[in-house]
Amino acid sequence: xxxxxxxxxxxxxxxxxxxxxxxxxxxxxxxxxxxxxxxxxxxxxxxxxxxxxxxxxxxxxxxxxxxxxxxxxxxxxxxxxxxxxxxxxxxxxxxxxxxxxxxxxxxxxxxxxxxxxxxxxxxxxxxxxxxxxxxxxxxxxxxxxxxxxxxxxxxxxxxxxxxxxxxxxxxxxxxxxxxxxxxxxxxxxxxxxxxxxxxxxxxxxxxxxxxxxxxxxxxxxxxxxxxxxxxxxxxxxxxxxxxxx
Numbered sequence: 001x002x003x004x005x006x007x008x009x010x011x012x013x014x015x016x017x018x019x020x021x022x023x024x025x026x027x028x029x030x031x032x033x034x035x036x037x038x039x040x041x042x043x044x045x046x047x048x049x050x051x052x053x054x055x056x057x058x059x060x061x062x063x064x065x066x067x068x069x070x071x072x073x074x075x076x077x078x079x080x081x082x083x084x085x086x087x088x089x090x091x092x093x094x095x096x097x098x099x100x101x102x103x104x105x106x107x108x109x110x111x112x113x114x115x116x117x118x119x120x121x122x123x124x125x126x127x128x129x130x131x132x133x134x135x136x137x138x139x140x141x142x143x144x145x146x147x148x149x150x151x152x153x154x155x156x157x158x159x160x161x162x163x164x165x166x167x168x169x170x171x172x173x174x175x176x177x178x179x180x181x182x183x184x185x186x187x188x189x190x191x192x193x194x195x196x197x198x199x200x201x202x203x204x205x206x207x208x209x210x211x212x213x214x215x216x217x218x219x220x221x222x223x224x225x226x227x228x229x230x231x232x233x234x235x236x237x238x239x240x241x242x243x244x245x
Contacts, residue, residue, distance in 0.1 A: 005220065031132055036091055037068035038138040039157040042129035043145050044122045044224075045098040049076035052083065053185055054146050057197060061148055063092050066156035070133075071145070072098040072125045098125050123223045134216045138162075141213045142222055143243075147178060152241040161213055164236060172218035173226060174236045177210040178243035179203060201244075210243055 008015065015026045041062050062069045071084065073095055087093045099121065126142045133140055139161045143149070151160035164174045184200040186192050212226040212235065221227060226235060
């Protein structure tokens, strides 16, 4: 795949690409002029999402530490979607609707419109999120909904990330590994509590390949874990804090 970077007019109304007399219009949207938080958590597209326990836990953790969650939605169960709409009205999350194909008829209980695209076009959504907030956010993370980060060195995300980047101002990103955990699931929302989640949490030995937090001024595109277009030696690996997954 080839990614083309080019300069356009300051305020274009339309954008097209032409080859051998054939012109195709390229849809685009303007970047955001403001943000609810200087720390944006870009959450990969949710497909047939139903684990409301993870959503509630992560939304409240992100809010507690001063971040704002931008969630891409392909499909999810109706009850969860309605719940997220309430959080959106409160300003706790932003819902963004990723590729949603409507099928007149299906042969299975559900169809995945991204099944022939690498990781359901997750990198495309994350790059879209990056470009939306590039000029208004100080830090942008690229997480899955079950990637949860609790800052260890500071009281909030902004202080935590700032302390790392101030020590390495020429670096484009910081990288956290992830640690698998297991918790006891509750089936009723009335039984949901953070005390129960953390008191039943079992930390496993498995360590997974983690995720990145970027300085958006130094990033133009990304992949699921980090960009492979930028020098890896300019990505700082954090060893004293892990994502819980």
